Amino acid sequence: HGSEVTPPIMIGNNCRFRNHTIIGSNTIVGDNVIIDENTSVTDSIVYDNTYIGCDLDLDKKLVYKNHLISAISGEFIYITDRVLVSQVELGIVTSLFNRFVQRVFALGIVLLQVIPWLLLYLPYSIFVRERRSEFLISKSLATKYCEDPSLVAKTAWGRFMLRLCLDKFALLLQASLNRKVYLVGNRLLTNTVQHRKLVMELPVYNPGAFSLAETTEANSPDVEQFYELEYINNISTRFNIIIICRLISSRLMYGYR
Numbered sequence: 680h681g682s683e684v685t686p687p688i689m690i691g692n693n694c695r696f697r698n699h700t701i702i703g704s705n706t707i708v709g710d711n712v713i714i715d716e717n718t719s720v721t722d723s724i725v726y727d728n729t730y731i732g733c734d735l736d737l738d739k740k741l742v743y744k745n746h747l748i749s750a751i752s753g754e755f756i757y758i759t760d761r762v763l764v765s766q767v768e769l770g771i772v773t774s775l776f777n778r779f780v781q782r783v784f785a786l787g788i789v790l791l792q793v794i795p796w797l798l799l800y801l802p803y804s805i806f807v808r809e810r811r812s813e814f815l816i817s818k819s820l821a822t823k824y825c826e827d828p829s830l831v832a833k834t835a836w837g838r839f840m841l842r843l844c845l846d847k848f849a850l851l852l853q854a855s856l857n858r859k860v861y862l863v864g865n866r867l868l869t870n871t872v873q874h875r876k877l878v879m880e881l882p883v884y885n886p887g888a889f890s891l892a893e894t895t896e897a898n899s900p901d902v903e904q905f906y907e908l909e910y911i912n913n914i915s916t917r918f919n920i921i922i923i924c925r926l927i928s929s930r931l932m933y934g935y936r
Contacts, residue, residue, distance in 0.1 A: 735883050736818035747882055756882055781862040785854035792848050800845040813870040818884045822870050832935045841935035850888035861887040863919035865907050877904055894925045
């Protein structure tokens with residue numbers, strides 16, 4: 680229900696498309712395929728017994744279990760996190776479990792931050808107006824205004840807020856409610872020409888409150904792309920926890936960089 684199918688396409692037996700999926704033209708879907716909600720697949724081939732996770736935008740891709748290949752460049756990615764792409768029997772169970780774990784972790788951090796946010800960040804936000812920028816939130820280049828740490832860092836009080844990661848509060852709240860923002864994911868990129876190009880070149884773009892690139896000195900699109908691809912290649916629940924701990928400890932010790 681609620682999925683959109685645009686011919687010409689070929690669909691095998693025993694396939695399931697969940698809410699708000701888009702199966703675009705020139706797509707071949709094999710047998711026993713599950714495509715999760717809010718995912719778009721166009722000009723692609725999805726082989727038998729494959730699970731594709733939610734909130735993805737796959738265009739001109741060959742997908743087989745954990746393997747993702749660009750039909751244009753031939754670039755090959757093996758995805759270890761079954762939330763994104765995997766064998767159908769394991770993928771749906773792991774996806775539900777990992778989504779639940781991310782939401783619980785996000786809610787836990789929100790509960791820890793709510794009192795400091797109310798006492799410190801909320802009064803600060805009333806007096807400081809220029810602290811938000813337009814960010815890209817999906818591969819369809821949809822945008823949303825979010826807290827911009829580079830703007831918050833312009834004042835001493837703002838830098839103190841960044842040490843406590845209070846700029847993440849709104850994103851964490853969205854992640855706990857499953858509002859198209861992950862607890863850990865790709866770096867939330869500003870709406871610029873370079874970043875729009877970068878998002879379109881990435882195999883997937885699922886922005887998160889925490890990201891691998893934020894724990895490094897990623898100051899150029901080329902470096903950002905390297906870390907985004909490294910995250911996609913190594914994504915796992917354990918890796919996500921490492922990223923959260925690394926970013927929080929780095930902020931507390933060194934502040935925003």
